[in-house]
Amino acid sequence: MKSSLLGTLSTAFMALVFGFLGAAAWSYSGLADNRTRTFLLDNPDMLPQMAQAYQEQEAAKRLAGLGDEVYQPFPGAILGNPEGSKVLVEFTDYNCPYCEASLADVERLVAEDPDLKVVIREWPIFEGSDIASRMALAAASQGKYQAFHKAMFELGPASPESVEAAAIQAGLDLDRARADAASDAVTVELARNLTLAQSLGFGGTPAWVTSTKAVEGAIGFDGLKEALESSGNRADAATSS
Known part of the structure; x- marks a missing residue:
């Protein structure tokens, strides 16, 4: 369970990082990764929230694919x-x-x-x-x-x-x-x-x-x-x- 949580945190972290990068690239260019890193370091409590949100999002997708079974x-x-x-x-x-x-x-x-x-x-x-x-x-x-x-x-x-x-x-x-x-x-x-x-x-x-x-x-x-x-x-x- 611990390794599963760490994996989810890592995946959610990367998803957020790349999300920030993509959204900021058009205006901040090379500064985007530094701004993202600084933001995450200043807000470490976001990681569990990110992991939970990511898990719920993926679970909802899998649930929708199962039908009524x-x-x-x-x-x-x-x-x-x-x-x-x-x-x-x-x-x-x-x-x-x-x-x-x-x-x-x-x-x-x-x-x-x-x-x-x-x-x-x-x-x-x-x-x-x-x-x-x-x-x-x-x-x-x-x-x-x-x-x-x-x-x-x-x-x-x-x-x-x-x-x-x-x-x-x-x-x-x-x-x-x-x-x-x-x-x-x-x-x-x-x-x-x-x-x-x-x-x-x-x-x-x-x-x-x-x-x-x-x-x-x-x-x-x-x-x-x-x-x-x-x-x-x-x-x-x-x-x-």
């Missing part, structure tokens, strides 16, 4: 209102501490907005979390995704023992859940989520998608709310399961 949930893997016109997509991992920390933010968003639909994309990237993601999708097939999702974060980290305990707490039919967790449908869904995350340029969890934005990290309740409010509704996305 990222909003289409695995049947049942939804929090909030299944019919909601406001859609938030979360890429999550049960062994990710930042995903666990974000759970309360998502629950608060759902509690405060009855029109919000949260599509969860299971993306097991931490060691040992695949078993939990599979059981979560099995829980979705039984209409008990939300119960398992919350129990798994409470009982984690993911292990065969904690996954079974979460499944029991969520009230799953264990024999059916074990079979569903090993099914081709679940394997295909996890592969699809990996492909979508890579297509969006995500490097880790949690990661979020609204109707117009794709952002990474535990950005908190206020960050998520702002992203949703600035994106508006997506009534035609994520058909009901």
Whole structure:
């Protein structure tokens, strides 16, 4: 993640530098690079802002190229209102501490907005979390995704023992859940989520998608709310399961 951020900062820095150079060349000629360098040295706090703006711009381009696929949930893997016109997509991992920390933010968003639909994309990237993601999708097939999702974060980290305990707490039919967790449908869904995350340029969890934005990290309740409010509704996305 650190190297990714440094790369983004470098790219954004070069983009701004060349932008300044191009805009100033007609009037300042050879002085443009010195003026740009002086400006950036005098305003180092702009670099993180530049990196964020560049990331958001590139993510928006990638998101536009995906169409509606990222909003289409695995049947049942939804929090909030299944019919909601406001859609938030979360890429999550049960062994990710930042995903666990974000759970309360998502629950608060759902509690405060009855029109919000949260599509969860299971993306097991931490060691040992695949078993939990599979059981979560099995829980979705039984209409008990939300119960398992919350129990798994409470009982984690993911292990065969904690996954079974979460499944029991969520009230799953264990024999059916074990079979569903090993099914081709679940394997295909996890592969699809990996492909979508890579297509969006995500490097880790949690990661979020609204109707117009794709952002990474535990950005908190206020960050998520702002992203949703600035994106508006997506009534035609994520058909009901």
